[in-house]
Amino acid sequence: MSNSDTRRLVLLNPGPVNVHDDVRAAIAAPDSCHREPEAAALIDRVRAKATTVAGGDDSFTSVVLAGSGTAALEAVFSSVVPANGRILILDNGHYADRITRIVDLHRIPYQRLEFGWTHAIDLAEVDRVLADDPSLTHVALVHHETSTGQLNPLREVGEIVARHRRSLAVDAISSLGSEKVDVYADHIDWLVSTANKNLEALPGSSIVTARHSSFTALADVAPHTFYLDLHAHYRAQEHEHAPLFTPALQVLASLDAALDRTLDEGVQARGKRYAALAQRIREGLRERGATFLLDPEHQANSVTNVYLPSGISYLQLHDALKERGYVIYSTQAQLDGLFRVANMGQLTDNDITGFLHAYDDALTALSQQLDVEVGA
Numbered sequence: 238m239s240n241s242d243t244r245r246l247v248l249l250n251p252g253p254v255n256v257h258d259d260v261r262a263a264i265a266a267p268d269s270c271h272r273e274p275e276a277a278a279l280i281d282r283v284r285a286k287a288t289t290v291a292g293g294d295d296s297f298t299s300v301v302l303a304g305s306g307t308a309a310l311e312a313v314f315s316s317v318v319p320a321n322g323r324i325l326i327l328d329n330g331h332y333a334d335r336i337t338r339i340v341d342l343h344r345i346p347y348q349r350l351e352f353g354w355t356h357a358i359d360l361a362e363v364d365r366v367l368a369d370d371p372s373l374t375h376v377a378l379v380h381h382e383t384s385t386g387q388l389n390p391l392r393e394v395g396e397i398v399a400r401h402r403r404s405l406a407v408d409a410i411s412s413l414g415s416e417k418v419d420v421y422a423d424h425i426d427w428l429v430s431t432a433n434k435n436l437e438a439l440p441g442s443s444i445v446t447a448r449h450s451s452f453t454a455l456a457d458v459a460p461h462t463f464y465l466d467l468h469a470h471y472r473a474q475e476h477e478h479a480p481l482f483t484p485a486l487q488v489l490a491s492l493d494a495a496l497d498r499t500l501d502e503g504v505q506a507r508g509k510r511y512a513a514l515a516q517r518i519r520e521g522l523r524e525r526g527a528t529f530l531l532d533p534e535h536q537a538n539s540v541t542n543v544y545l546p547s548g549i550s551y552l553q554l555h556d557a558l559k560e561r562g563y564v565i566y567s568t569q570a571q572l573d574g575l576f577r578v579a580n581m582g583q584l585t586d587n588d589i590t591g592f593l594h595a596y597d598d599a600l601t602a603l604s605q606q607l608d609v610e611v612g613a
Contacts, residue, residue, distance in 0.1 A: 246559075247588045250566035251383045251411060251540050252434035254582025259494050260438055266490040276486055277478045283442075283489055284474065286496035290436070290504065291409075291428055291446045292419035299446040300470045301492075303484045306410035306431030308465065309443035310336065313406055313427050314377065315343045316467035317451075319458050322374035323347060324406075325366060327394065329356050331384035331569045332408060336377050343461040348373060354571055355385050355531060360393050367401040375404045381412035384569050386531055386540040386577070388416065395424035410434060410443075414499055415508045415539055415581070426451055432488070435507070435539065437582050438495035441488040449475075512538040514580040514589055521593040522578075525600075530575055540579045542568060549603050551576050557599035563592045 248255050269276055280301060287299040302308050314336055318324050323346040326337050331354075340347045350366060352358055358378075367373060376398045380391050391407065398405040406427035409418050413428070414435030420428055428446040432438035445467060452475070455468035464482065473481040499507065515538050519529065522543055530542035545551060551567055554576060558565055566577040580589070 244562055247563045247584065247592060248582060249578045249580065249584075249592065250564055251577065251579040252431070252581060253440045254433060254437055254579075255584060256437055256439060256491070256495065257498055257583050259498065260491050263491040263494040264439060264487045266487050269486050271480055271483050271486055276480070276484075279486065279489055279493060280474060280480060280484070281478070283444075283493050283496065286493070286500060287430070287444045288446055290496065290499055291413060291425075291430070292421055293446060294421075296450075297420055297446060297448055298452065298471075298475065299444050300452070300467065300474055301484070301489065302443045302445070302465070302470065303441065303482070303488075304443055305433075305440065306408075306429065306443045307335070309429045309431065309445050310408060310410070311339050311462070312465040312467045312470070313429055313445055314339045314345070315461040315465060316455055316458060317404070317406065317427055318345050318375055323370075323372050324375040324377055325350060325363075325370075325373045325403075326377045327358055327363065327379075327389070328352065329358060329385075329389070330354050330379060330382035330387065331571070332379045332382055332410075333377070336379070336408065345461070355387065355535075357535065358389055358394065360390065360397060363394060364397050364401075367397065367403060373403060375406055377406050377408070379408040380418065381409070381416060381537045381540070383411045383537075383540050383577075383579075384572070386537055386542045387535050388412070388537040391418065391423050391425075395422075399424035411539070412537065414504060415511045416537060417504075417508070420446060432492045432495065434581050435511075436492070436495050436499055438492040439488055441485045442492050508538055511580055514584055514586075515539060515541060517586065517589045518578055518580060518592070521589070522596070525593075525596065530572065539581045540577055542572065542575050542577055544575055546600060548607055549600070553603055554599060557603055558592075558595055561595035561598060563595050 284299040326349045329352040404426040410431045413430040430444045432442040433440035452471040460466040568575045
């Protein structure tokens with residue numbers, strides 16, 4: 238595909254995603270000053286809708302940040318643990334390791350409970366560790382660990398953490414909008430999400446959802462950062478009805494439109510749509526001899542890790558598929574020999590059919606090329 242080619246690329250990477258035309262059009266919102274009432278109204282709408290998607294009522298609210306999901310992660314994990322607190326990080330993948338790197342950088346005391354990539358979280362071990370160590374005040378969980386495509390047991394972990402009266406912070410960056418997430422039923426104290434995955438918006442915004450009382454209590458926690466001071470952002474958005482710093486207003490306008498579409502479709506319906514697309518991808522690749530990293534019961538509804546065909550590298554497969562209009566995704570170095578296929582965003586059955594045909598065509602071309610190279 239040449240640089241001048243304007244064909245639609247089908248994005249099978251785990252964000253950014255293909256978005257609806259309404260969402261893309263919304264970014265053409267008029268130029269606006271971020272200190273004007275219309276900007277405040279936009280921010281308030283986004284905050285309210287994001288809170289609803291997360292299952293919160295009037296006792297909850299959301300803060301929006303300009304930045305990717307990692308910005309919201311750092312805002313939470315650098316802001317919510319008090320000086321006498323410690324955080325327990327439940328680690329079975331790359332993004333739990335990212336949380337560890339954040340808290341380590343900010344010199345926040347933590348304990349890392351490692352289960353190993355692709356391994357399930359041992360709930361009994363979580364229960365035991367919390368019972369044995371009262372100094373652990375917070376627990377960090379990645380709901381959908383996209384490095385492996387694994388869905389972790391949010392409801393069960395939430396019940397354990399609540400029983401021990403600790404605070405649960407959840408990375409729902411790759412789950413909110415399609416998987417079951419409910420700040421009440423899951424006992425979530427801090428929920429981190431982003432625009433450009435299952436919420437089907439454009440990249441550039443992230444969200445933190447929590448109780449008003451939890452945000453207010455952050456006044457007593459010394460901030461570790463200036464730009465990502467979560468209490469300062471809450472105070473500005475909630476009480477001053479103005480952003481703390483200059484936000485990406487046009488990007489927020491697209492998120493506003495995407496949240497409308499999320500609420501209209503419903504998270505449960507979107508989850509079913511994603512699950513059906515994932516099933517088509519998995520069945521189609523299985524019929525072609527592919528094997529997968531995870532057993533079906535551990536897979537999320539939007540990402541599939543697939544072993545590469547014998548003799549073909551990731552870059553070869555990626556480039557061959559991109560030439561045909563489809564973008565797959567790499568894995569971290571720990572999972573060499575695999576590639577990822579995501580089905581987030583505005584994808585159709587025809588997109589999946591086209592991908593499978595392109596996969597066939599790409600393998601045929603690459604196999605022929607390999608035969609020529611071996612013969613030479």
